[in-house]
Amino acid sequence: MRSAEAEAILRSARTARHTLDPFTNAEPTLGEEWGYEVQTLDRAQRVGNGEQVIGAKLGLTSAAKQQRMNVDRPIVGFLTDTMRVEPDTLAQAAHNWSQPRIEPEIAFITARPLSSPLTLAEAGRVVDAVTVAAEIIDSRYTGYRFRLPDVVADNTSAAGYLLGPLTRPADLDLLAQVGCQLEVDGTTVHAATGAAILGHPLRAIVWLSEHLGRHGQTLPEGSLVLAGALTDAVPLVGSSTYTIRMEWLGSLTA
Numbered sequence: 001m002r003s004a005e006a007e008a009i010l011r012s013a014r015t016a017r018h019t020l021d022p023f024t025n026a027e028p029t030l031g032e033e034w035g036y037e038v039q040t041l042d043r044a045q046r047v048g049n050g051e052q053v054i055g056a057k058l059g060l061t062s063a064a065k066q067q068r069m070n071v072d073r074p075i076v077g078f079l080t081d082t083m084r085v086e087p088d089t090l091a092q093a094a095h096n097w098s099q100p101r102i103e104p105e106i107a108f109i110t111a112r113p114l115s116s117p118l119t120l121a122e123a124g125r126v127v128d129a130v131t132v133a134a135e136i137i138d139s140r141y142t143g144y145r146f147r148l149p150d151v152v153a154d155n156t157s158a159a160g161y162l163l164g165p166l167t168r169p170a171d172l173d174l175l176a177q178v179g180c181q182l183e184v185d186g187t188t189v190h191a192a193t194g195a196a197i198l199g200h201p202l203r204a205i206v207w208l209s210e211h212l213g214r215h216g217q218t219l220p221e222g223s224l225v226l227a228g229a230l231t232d233a234v235p236l237v238g239s240s241t242y243t244i245r246m247e248w249l250g251s252l253t254a
Contacts, residue, residue: 001027003037010140017098019142022150035152043078051080058204059156061197061228076211077156085160087254097138101233104182104244106201107133108225114209115218123205129166132249136160164252176200180230183243190231201227
């Protein structure tokens with residue numbers, strides 16, 4: 001499967017809001033770098049259509065999800081300005097997706113460009129602000145059944161994001177201890193701490209910097225970084241209310 005052909009198929013499916021069988025079902029030898037080639041073409045198409053890349057997101061940042069996918073590292077996708085969703089417009093935006101799910105995230109705003117590998121100590125110094133966030137994922141593959149190259153090609157299922165108020169905590173080291181609760185209609189369905197993200201959310205910045213260095217890419221100052229889900233995602237269902245609560249970072253309800 002040529003990367004350009006896969007990009008066109010995924011774009012058509014996203015526009016028509018229908019799902020696909022994974023490409024690797026027919027071609028099991030497709031690899032992760034093929035997935036990133038498809039993702040690069042997708043990004044170029046979106047920019048050509050007027051979207052602006054405003055940041056990056058990480059996926060598979062928890063040990064459980066990595067074991068499920070039989071991988072030992074996270075994956076990276078991109079975010080554009082059109083993916084931003086406000087809490088009071090989530091219901092309307094949901095009509096653009098085919099099988100949306102919502103998951104709690106910690107989001108960073110960068111204080112300087114990222115283009116080369118950082119240490120954990122350096123990662124803390126490139127954070128300008130942090131906030132509670134939600135990511136909307138919407139896989140192009142029926143029932144979220146896919147292999148690693150498929151989900152990378154699908155921009156790691158990125159569909160939308162919501163942000164809480166930005167804060168500038170004095171001690172970013174404490175983010176590993178931040179308690180998180182995901183509530184649906186007032187009932188807690190998942191709970192975790194910041195350590196669910198690679199042991200410490202700042203390690204998402206470290207891994208992203210290494211990824212950017214390997215691919216010769218730069219993320220500008222002021223970019224948004226979604227560090228990865230703290231818990232499993234839950235289906236986005238009409239008329240339900242979703243609340244994410246995080247110690248020190250506040251809450252977000254949609």
